Amino acid sequence: MLEAQGVSVTFGAQQILRDVSFSINEQEFVCLVGPSGCGKTTLLRALAGLTPVSSGRALFKGAEVHGPQTALAVVFQDYGRALLPWRTVAGNVALALEARGIPTKEHPARIAPLLAKLRLTDHADKFPSQLSGGMQQRLQIARSLAQEPQVLLMDEPFGSLDAITRQELQDEVARLAKDEKRTVVFVTHDLEEAIYLGDRVIALAAGSDDRAGRVAEIVSIDLPRPRQQLGTREDPRFLEYRHRLYRHLGH
């Protein structure tokens, strides 16, 4: 479905990604982890077609990605910057429908189920500034789903939320990905979040040597679904994965 073939990205003299290769299957939930500055956001942006690769190729369904395409939706960490403050909740979701050229009279029927799915129905007429952080992020997710993408590329989507909201949203995203049969690439610096959510975890290496920006390890996560905030995290295998991946986070 999604593939990186020897992707390298250089900004000026700085090499961010080196020869990154992996492939992601349809309906797979893959988490990208690594310490800050390891290039995981850059990798996600390269997959989305937002950041051009210096060498190598990013592929979607076998075709090279040259720029953004609607089959690939991106959910940014900073929801405050990604939502249109002058549009209501419903208006922000409608944006994705407008982009797809869907007639305005069909909008309400398409927006309502999405808002229901993300528990925003009661807030349809509010502006983003009137919502909590968690609600704003759910709105961004609703909008990306309205785009009807095949792949959701999520860049530390819960990075600036409190722990409880975060766990709620983790379970929601896991459920959505399964119900909606989407492929998800999920960037996080939180190892436990990556193991909890992922079918596979790709760890990127950091540091000042030439290992930095390479794939350090790819681990398949063999934990039963649906995952449970308590049960899964106490599973011996969970702890084992955590031990195994921990050293890649610069410790």
Next chain:
Amino acid sequence: MGAVLPIFVLTVWEVLARMGVISEDGFSRPSRFFVAGAKALADGTLLEQTGQTFAAAGQALAMAAIAGIALGALLGLFRPLERAAQLTIDALRPIPSVALIPLSLLLFGFSRNMSAAVAAFACFWPILIVTISAVRSIDVRLIEVGRLLGFPLPKIIAKFALPAALPAIFVGIRVAAGIAIVVTVTTEIVTNPRGLGFAMTMSAQSLQADLVWATLLWVGVIGWLVNWGLERLERRWLRYL
């Protein structure tokens, strides 16, 4: 609360004028110019003049806003264009708008267009400059969202860039609205035989100090009303802030 100071000033003025401390030839006195103003309002001349000034200033503001926002958005989005236009802007902007009165008179004669053209020139710059900087400082993230959703560039400008710049553009329009009235009245005082400016010149020449004062205060009231209206509009349009 804000009315206390003007009421105090007018009262002192009235008392001093009645005592003969200040000359009624030039200063008139509040009770007289309220009467003169009421008379001019009642016989319709003041409203007619107001309409003329208002139409010219409104036309100027509309032309300046359309040109300023369109050009400002273009220059704000495309850096090379802005560099190419910089010299022209820097050379034209310092020209005092009133220096255009003779030229405008030549082009448009004694007409509304004559005043509007001069005022539009004056209004254009603040709107242009505010729009350029507002569009340039738009968060790139919003533009990325537009691209990711699949909008073509013109739609990104209309749905993302301009609304994002709107609060700043509004500030430019409010500044320009004040300028529009000032410059329009100036053209009327200097040459154009219409509107409130001309009315003041005429009453001064016929030594009607009360009517000069009345018209002057009326211009102040009009300016205040325009600003109030724009603020209301702003609150409506920008209620998400």
